[in-house]
Amino acid sequence: MTPSPVRLEAFSDGVFSIIITLLVLDLHVPRADELAGHSLAHALLQQWPLYLSYTLSFLQVGVVWANHHTMFHYIQRSDHVLLFHNLMLLLCTALLPFTTAIFAEYGLASRSDIQIAAFIYSATLGAAGIFFNLLWQHAVGAGLVNPHADPNRLHALSWHWMFVPVFYGLAFVLTFVSPYLSVATYALLLFYYAFPGPSVIRWMTGRRARRMKVLLRRRDRTSLTGQ
Amino acid sequence: MTPSPVRLEAFSDGVFSIIITLLVLDLHVPRADELAGHSLAHALLQQWPLYLSYTLSFLQVGVVWANHHTMFHYIQRSDHVLLFHNLMLLLCTALLPFTTAIFAEYGLASRSDIQIAAFIYSATLGAAGIFFNLLWQHAVGAGLVNPHADPNRLHALSWHWMFVPVFYGLAFVLTFVSPYLSVATYALLLFYYAFPGPSVIRWMTGRRARRMKVLLRRRDRTSLTGQ
Amino acid sequence: MTPSPVRLEAFSDGVFSIIITLLVLDLHVPRADELAGHSLAHALLQQWPLYLSYTLSFLQVGVVWANHHTMFHYIQRSDHVLLFHNLMLLLCTALLPFTTAIFAEYGLASRSDIQIAAFIYSATLGAAGIFFNLLWQHAVGAGLVNPHADPNRLHALSWHWMFVPVFYGLAFVLTFVSPYLSVATYALLLFYYAFPGPSVIRWMTGRRARRMKVLLRRRDRTSLTGQ
Amino acid sequence: MTPSPVRLEAFSDGVFSIIITLLVLDLHVPRADELAGHSLAHALLQQWPLYLSYTLSFLQVGVVWANHHTMFHYIQRSDHVLLFHNLMLLLCTALLPFTTAIFAEYGLASRSDIQIAAFIYSATLGAAGIFFNLLWQHAVGAGLVNPHADPNRLHALSWHWMFVPVFYGLAFVLTFVSPYLSVATYALLLFYYAFPGPSVIRWMTGRRARRMKVLLRRRDRTSLTGQ
Numbered sequence: 001m002t003p004s005p006v007r008l009e010a011f012s013d014g015v016f017s018i019i020i021t022l023l024v025l026d027l028h029v030p031r032a033d034e035l036a037g038h039s040l041a042h043a044l045l046q047q048w049p050l051y052l053s054y055t056l057s058f059l060q061v062g063v064v065w066a067n068h069h070t071m072f073h074y075i076q077r078s079d080h081v082l083l084f085h086n087l088m089l090l091l092c093t094a095l096l097p098f099t100t101a102i103f104a105e106y107g108l109a110s111r112s113d114i115q116i117a118a119f120i121y122s123a124t125l126g127a128a129g130i131f132f133n134l135l136w137q138h139a140v141g142a143g144l145v146n147p148h149a150d151p152n153r154l155h156a157l158s159w160h161w162m163f164v165p166v167f168y169g170l171a172f173v174l175t176f177v178s179p180y181l182s183v184a185t186y187a188l189l190l191f192y193y194a195f196p197g198p199s200v201i202r203w204m205t206g207r208r209a210r211r212m213k214v215l216l217r218r219r220d221r222t223s224l225t226g227q
Numbered sequence: 228m229t230p231s232p233v234r235l236e237a238f239s240d241g242v243f244s245i246i247i248t249l250l251v252l253d254l255h256v257p258r259a260d261e262l263a264g265h266s267l268a269h270a271l272l273q274q275w276p277l278y279l280s281y282t283l284s285f286l287q288v289g290v291v292w293a294n295h296h297t298m299f300h301y302i303q304r305s306d307h308v309l310l311f312h313n314l315m316l317l318l319c320t321a322l323l324p325f326t327t328a329i330f331a332e333y334g335l336a337s338r339s340d341i342q343i344a345a346f347i348y349s350a351t352l353g354a355a356g357i358f359f360n361l362l363w364q365h366a367v368g369a370g371l372v373n374p375h376a377d378p379n380r381l382h383a384l385s386w387h388w389m390f391v392p393v394f395y396g397l398a399f400v401l402t403f404v405s406p407y408l409s410v411a412t413y414a415l416l417l418f419y420y421a422f423p424g425p426s427v428i429r430w431m432t433g434r435r436a437r438r439m440k441v442l443l444r445r446r447d448r449t450s451l452t453g454q
Numbered sequence: 455m456t457p458s459p460v461r462l463e464a465f466s467d468g469v470f471s472i473i474i475t476l477l478v479l480d481l482h483v484p485r486a487d488e489l490a491g492h493s494l495a496h497a498l499l500q501q502w503p504l505y506l507s508y509t510l511s512f513l514q515v516g517v518v519w520a521n522h523h524t525m526f527h528y529i530q531r532s533d534h535v536l537l538f539h540n541l542m543l544l545l546c547t548a549l550l551p552f553t554t555a556i557f558a559e560y561g562l563a564s565r566s567d568i569q570i571a572a573f574i575y576s577a578t579l580g581a582a583g584i585f586f587n588l589l590w591q592h593a594v595g596a597g598l599v600n601p602h603a604d605p606n607r608l609h610a611l612s613w614h615w616m617f618v619p620v621f622y623g624l625a626f627v628l629t630f631v632s633p634y635l636s637v638a639t640y641a642l643l644l645f646y647y648a649f650p651g652p653s654v655i656r657w658m659t660g661r662r663a664r665r666m667k668v669l670l671r672r673r674d675r676t677s678l679t680g681q
Numbered sequence: 682m683t684p685s686p687v688r689l690e691a692f693s694d695g696v697f698s699i700i701i702t703l704l705v706l707d708l709h710v711p712r713a714d715e716l717a718g719h720s721l722a723h724a725l726l727q728q729w730p731l732y733l734s735y736t737l738s739f740l741q742v743g744v745v746w747a748n749h750h751t752m753f754h755y756i757q758r759s760d761h762v763l764l765f766h767n768l769m770l771l772l773c774t775a776l777l778p779f780t781t782a783i784f785a786e787y788g789l790a791s792r793s794d795i796q797i798a799a800f801i802y803s804a805t806l807g808a809a810g811i812f813f814n815l816l817w818q819h820a821v822g823a824g825l826v827n828p829h830a831d832p833n834r835l836h837a838l839s840w841h842w843m844f845v846p847v848f849y850g851l852a853f854v855l856t857f858v859s860p861y862l863s864v865a866t867y868a869l870l871l872f873y874y875a876f877p878g879p880s881v882i883r884w885m886t887g888r889r890a891r892r893m894k895v896l897l898r899r900r901d902r903t904s905l906t907g908q
Contacts, residue, residue, distance in 0.1 A: 007240070007296055013688070014244030017695030020775070021703065022248065027779040029786050032794075040787055040794040044801070055772065062768040069688055080425050087289040091282065094247070098254040105256050106267055113259075113267040120271070198761050234467070234523055241471030249475065307652050314516040318509065321474070325481040332483050333494055340486075340494040347498070461694070461750055468698030476702065534879050541743040545736065548701070552708040559710050560721055567713075567721040574725070 005078045005144075008086060012068060015090050019097065020061040023054055026101045049107025056186060057100040063193045064093055064128065067161070071136055074154065077144045085135040092128035099124050111179070118179040119172065121186070126168030133161055152212065156204035160197065164189070232305045232371075235313060239295060242317050246324065247288040250281055253328045276334025283413060284327040290420045291320055291355065294388070298363055301381065304371045312362040319355035326351050338406070345406040346399065348413070353395030360388055379439065383431035387424065391416070459532045459598075462540060466522060469544050473551065474515040477508055480555045503561025510640060511554040517647045518547055518582065521615070525590055528608065531598045539589040546582035553578050565633070572633040573626065575640070580622030587615055606666065610658035614651065618643070686759045686825075689767060693749060696771050700778065701742040704735055707782045730788025737867060738781040744874045745774055745809065748842070752817055755835065758825045766816040773809035780805050792860070799860040800853065802867070807849030814842055833893065837885035841878065845870070 027050055030043040068089075075082075099121045106113045136158065139145050145154065171185040254277055257270040295316075302309075326348045333340045363385065366372050372381065398412035481504055484497035522543075529536075553575045560567045590612065593599050599608065625639035708731055711724040749770075756763075780802045787794045817839065820826050826835065852866035 010237075010691075011240055011244055011292065013692055014241060014695060015248050017692055018245055018248040018699055019251075020771070021696050021699040022251070024700075024703070024775050024779050025252075025706075027776075029779065029782045032786055032790055040783075040790070040797045044783075044797070058772045058775070059768065062764075062771075065692065066764060080422075083289075083293060084421060087286065090247070090289075091285045094251050094285070095254075098251050098256065101256045102267075102271075105259055109259055109267070116267045116271070194765060195761075237464075238467055238471055238519060241468060242475050245472055245475040246478075249478070252479075307649075310516075310520060311648060314513065317474070317516075318512045321478050321512070322481075325478050325483065328483045329494075329498075332486060336486055336494070343494045343498070464691075465694055465698055465746065468695060469702050472699055472702040473705075476705070479706075534876075537743075537747060538875060541740065544701070544743075545739045548705050548739070549708075552705050552710065555710045556721075556725075559713055563713055563721070570721045570725070 005072055005075050005082075008078055008083065009069075009072045012086060012090060013065070015094065016061060016065045016068070019094055020058060020065075022097045023057050023061075023100060026050065026097060026104055027054060047104075050104040053100045053103045053107065056183075056190065057096050059190050059194065060125070060186070061093065061096060063190060064132075067132070067193065070157070071132075071139075071161075074145050074149050074157075075139045076146045079142060079144065081138050081142070082135060082144060085131050085138060089128055089131040089135060092124055092131060095124045114179040115175050118175045118182040122168050122172040122175060122182060125186075126165050126172060129161075129164035129168050133165060136161055150205065152208040153201070153205045155208055156201045159204065160201050164193075232299055232302050232309075235305055235310065236296075236299045239313060239317060240292070242321065243288060243292045243295070246321055247285055247292075249324045250284050250288075250327060253277065253324060253331055254281060274331075277331040280327045280330045280334065283410075283417065284323050286417050286421065287352070287413070288320065288323060290417060291359075294359070294420065297384070298359075298366075298388075301372050301376050301384075302366045303373045306369060306371065308365050308369070309362060309371060312358050312365060316355055316358040316362060319351055319358060322351045341406040342402050345402045345409040349395050349399040349402060349409060352413075353392050353399060356388075356391035356395050360392060363388055377432065379435040380428070380432045382435055383428045386431060387428050391420075459526055459529050459536075462532055462537065463523075463526045466540060466544060467519070469548065470515060470519045470522070473548055474512055474519075476551045477511050477515075477554060480504065480551060480558055481508060501558075504558040507554045507557045507561065510637075510644065511550050513644050513648065514579070514640070515547065515550060517644060518586075521586070521647065524611070525586075525593075525615075528599050528603050528611075529593045530600045533596060533598065535592050535596070536589060536598060539585050539592060543582055543585040543589060546578055546585060549578045568633040569629050572629045572636040576622050576626040576629060576636060579640075580619050580626060583615075583618035583622050587619060590615055604659065606662040607655070607659045609662055610655045613658065614655050618647075686753055686756050686763075689759055689764065690750075690753045693767060693771060694746070696775065697742060697746045697749070700775055701739060701746075703778045704738050704742075704781060707731065707778060707785055708735060728785075731785040734781045734784045734788065737864075737871065738777050740871050740875065741806070741867070742774065742777060744871060745813075748813070748874065751838070752813075752820075752842075755826050755830050755838075756820045757827045760823060760825065762819050762823070763816060763825060766812050766819060770809055770812040770816060773805055773812060776805045795860040796856050799856045799863040803849050803853040803856060803863060806867075807846050807853060810842075810845035810849050814846060817842055831886065833889040834882070834886045836889055837882045840885060841882050845874075 028047070030040065030047070035043055099117075103117045103121055106117045140154065140158070167185065167189050171182045171189075174181040174185055255274070257267065257274075262270055326344075330344045330348055333344045367381065367385070394412065394416050398409045398416075401408040401412055482501070484494065484501070489497055553571075557571045557575055560571045594608065594612070621639065621643050625636045625643075628635040628639055709728070711721065711728075716724055780798075784798045784802055787798045821835065821839070848866065848870050852863045852870075855862040855866055
C-alpha cells in the first residue's frame with residue numbers, strides 16, 4: 001500500500017512529462033478555409049496569446065518538476081498520506097493544459113472573461129502550491145525525510161516553498177485589480193524560481209547555519225557562566 | 228517471451244501515467260463564439276459534471292496504480308498468462324478517459340442516458356477489477372509470488388482485492404435503482420481504498436496471524452492428547 | 455552516437471505505452487445533440503466497429519511490445535543501424551491509432567472502402583514486421599547479441615518472427631478476396647503470438663537441439679570410421 | 682535544485698517519446714460524410730503532404746533524441762543553467778507536432794503560405810539547435826563533462842552540433858528562394874545526422890588526434906633544439 005518514493009517519483013515524472021507535452025495540443029493550426037482572405041502569417045500572429053500561454057505554462061511545469069525533484073531528493077520513505085497529497089498535486093498540475101487553453105481562448109476577450117481565466121489559472125496553481133507544501137510538511141513531520149540532511153537547508157526549503165501559494169494567492173487577488181498584473185505575477189514567480197531562487201536558498205541556509213552557531217555559542221557561554 | 232515483472236511494471240506505469248493525464252482532454256474550453264451572450268463564468272459552471280468526473284476518474288486511476296504497485300511488490304517472476312491478464316487490466320483501465328467523457332457529456336441528460344453512462348462506467352471498472360483479481364490469483368497459484376512474503380498478508384490482500392469487482396457489480400445493479408446511488412458507490416469505494424483500506428489490511432493480517440497461532444496450538448494440544 | 459540498448463529499450467517502451475493509450479482517443483462520445491431522437495445506448499451500440507478495432511489494436515501493440523522485449527533480452531550492444539531500424543519500427547507502429555481510426559470510421563462503409571482500410575492496416579503492420587526482422591537479422595549478423603545465448607533458441611526466434619510479415623502479406627492479399635477474411639487473419643495472428651507461440655518456440659528450440667546432437671553424433675561416428 | 686543528469690535525461694526521454702507519438706494525431710481520418718462522392722483511397726492520397734511531414738518530423742525527433750543521448754553520455758553533473766537550457770530545448774522540440782501540422786495543412790496551399798510554414802518550421806528547429814549548442818557549450822565550459830572523456834572526440838562533437846543551427850539558418854534563408862529547397866535541406870540534414878554523421882565524427886576525432894600528436898612532437902623537437 002505504500003510505494004517506495006522511487007516509484008512514486010517515476011510515476012510523477014511520467015505525468016509531468018505528459019502534461020508538458022500535451023500543452024502543444026492547445027496550439028491550433030488555423031484551417032485553410034477559415035483564413036477568410038487573410039494570409040496564414042496574419043492568422044498565426046493573431047494567435048499571440050496562445051504562444052505566450054504555451055511558453056508560460058511550459059516553464060511552469062518545468063519549475064514544478066524541478067522543485068518536485070529537489071523535494072524527493074530529501075524524502076526517503078513514503079506512506080499513504082504522502083501518496084494522497086502527491087496525487088492531489090498531480091491532479092491540480094494536470095489541469096494546466098485546460099487552464100492554459102482557457103487563457104489562450106479568452107486572452108483577447110472582454111475584460112471580465114480575462115479575469116475569470118486569470119482567476120482559474122491562479123486558483124489551480126495556488127491549489128497545486130498548497131498540496132506541494134502539505135506534501136513537504138507531512139514528509140518532514142512524519143520523519144520520511146533523510147535524517148542526515150542538513151536541517152538548515154530543509155528549513156530554507158520550507159520557507160522557499162511556502163511562498164508559492166502565497167504568491168498565487170496574491171496573483172488571485174490582483175486579478176480583481178487587473179488580469180494583466182496577475183499574469184505579470186506569474187512571470188515574476190517563474191523568474192524567481194528559475195533564477196535567483198537557488199541562490200536565495202543557499203543564502204538562507206548559510207544565514208541560518210551562522211545564526212545557529214551564534215545561538216549555540218551563546219548557550220554554551222550562558223551554561224559556562226551558570227556553572 | 229516472459230518479460231521480467233520489472234519491465235512489465237514500468238510499461239504499466241507508463242500506461243497509467245498517460246491515462247491519468249489524458250483525462251484532462253475531456254475538459255473542453257467553451258469557445259468564445261458558443262457563449263451565446265452568457266459570461267465565461269456561467270459557461271464553465273454549467274460544466275460541473277465534467278469537473279466531478281475528472282476528479283473521480285483521476286483518483287480512480289491513482290488508486291488502481293497504488294494497488295497495482297502493492298501487488299507487484301510481492302510478484303517476483305512473470306509468465307505469459309500474467310502478461311495477458313495485465314494487458315487486459317490495462318485495456319479496461321485505458322477506457323476510463325472514454326467512459327468518463329460519456330459521463331461528462333450525459334451527466335445532465337435524461338435519466339435513461341445517465342443510467343447508460345453509469346452502467347458503462349461500472350461495467351468497465353468492474354471488468355478491470357476482475358482482471359486485477361485474475362492476475363493476483365494466477366500469480367499466487369503459479370508460484371510467481373515472493374516465497375518469503377507473509378502468508379497472512381497475502382491472504383488479507385486477496386480478500387481486500389476481491390471486493391473490488393463485487394462492489395462494482397453492486398454499483399452496476401444500483402444503476403437500475405438510481406444512477407446517483409451508483410456514483411455514490413464509486414466515491415465510497417475510492418474513499419475505502421484510499422483511506423481506511425490500508426488499516427483494514429493490517430487488521431486482517433493481524434487477526435489471521437492470531438487465529439493461525441490458536442489453530443496451531445489447538446493442533447499441538449490435540450496431538451499431545453492423542454499421544 | 456550509439457546509445458546503449460537499455461536507453462533504446464526505455465525510449466521504445468515509452469513510445470509503445472503512449473501508442474497503446476492513445477488508441478482510446480479514437481473512441482468518440484456521441485454528442486447529445488447528434489443523437490437525433492435515438493437513445494445513447496443505441497448510438498453507442500452502433501459504434502461496434504470502434505470497440506472491435508480498439509481491442510484488436512490494443513492487443514496488437516501489447517504483442518509487439520512483448521516481442522520487442524523478448525528480442526532485447528538477447529541484444530546486448532547497439533549501433534547506428536540498429537537505432538535506425540528500431541526508429542522505423544516505431545514509426546510504423548505509431549501509425550496504429552491512425553490506421554485503427556480509418557478502420558473504425560469505414561468498418562461499416564461500402565465494401566471498397568473497407569478494402570482500403572484493411573489494405574492500409576495490413577501494409578502498416580506488415581512494414582512494422584519487416585523492420586522488426588531487419589532489426590533482429592542485423593543484431594544477429596553484427597554480433598550485437600549476447601554470445602552466451604542458446605543458439606537453438608535464437609534460431610527458433612528468427613523463424614518465429616519471420617512469419618509476421620509473411621502473415622501480414624497474406625492478410626494484405628486476402629483483402630482483395632474479402633476484407634473480413636483479412637480481419638480474421640489479424641485475429642488469428644494475435645491469438646498465435648499471444649498463446650501457442652511461446653510453446654511453439656520451446657518445441658522448435660528443443661527439436662533443433664536434438665537434431666544438432668544427432669548431427670554431431672553422426673559426424674563423430676563418420677570421423678571415427680574415417681580413422 | 683540541481684537534479685542529477687540521470688533524472689534530467691529520463692524526463693527528457695519521456696518528453697521526446699511523447700512528442701514523437703503525438704505526431705500521429707496530425708494524421709486526420711477523412712470523415713465518411715466529407716468524401717463528397719470520392720473514394721476513401723482518393724481522399725487519403727490527397728493527404729500526401731501529411732505523410733511526408735509525419736515521416737520527416739518522426740525521424741527529426743529520433744535524431745534529436747539520439748544526439749541528446751550522445752551528449753548526456755558525456756555529461757556527468759548538472760546545474761541550474763543546464764536545466765534551463767534543456768527545458769528550452771524541449772520547449773522548442775515540443776512545438777514540432779504544431780509546426781508539422783501547419784506544414785501538413787498548408788503544404789498544398791498558395792506559395793506564400795507554404796513559405797510561412799517552412800519559415801516557422803526552420804525557425805523552431807533552428808532555435809532547438811541553438812539551445813542544444815548552448816547546453817553543450819555550458820556543460821563543457823562549467824566542467825560538467827566527464828573529465829576522462831577523449832578531448833578530441835568532445836571537440837569533434839562540438840563542431841558536429843554547431844552545424845545544426847547553421848543549416849537551419851540556411852534552410853530559413855532558402856525559404857525565400859523556394860520553400861521546396863527548404864524542405865530538401867531538412868531532408869539532407871536528417872540524412873547527414875542519421876548516416877554519414879557518425880563516420881564524420883570518427884574521422885574528425887582521428888584527424889585531430891593525429892594533428893595533436895604532430896604538434897606535440899614539433900614542440901618537443903623545438904624544445905630539444907632550444908636546449
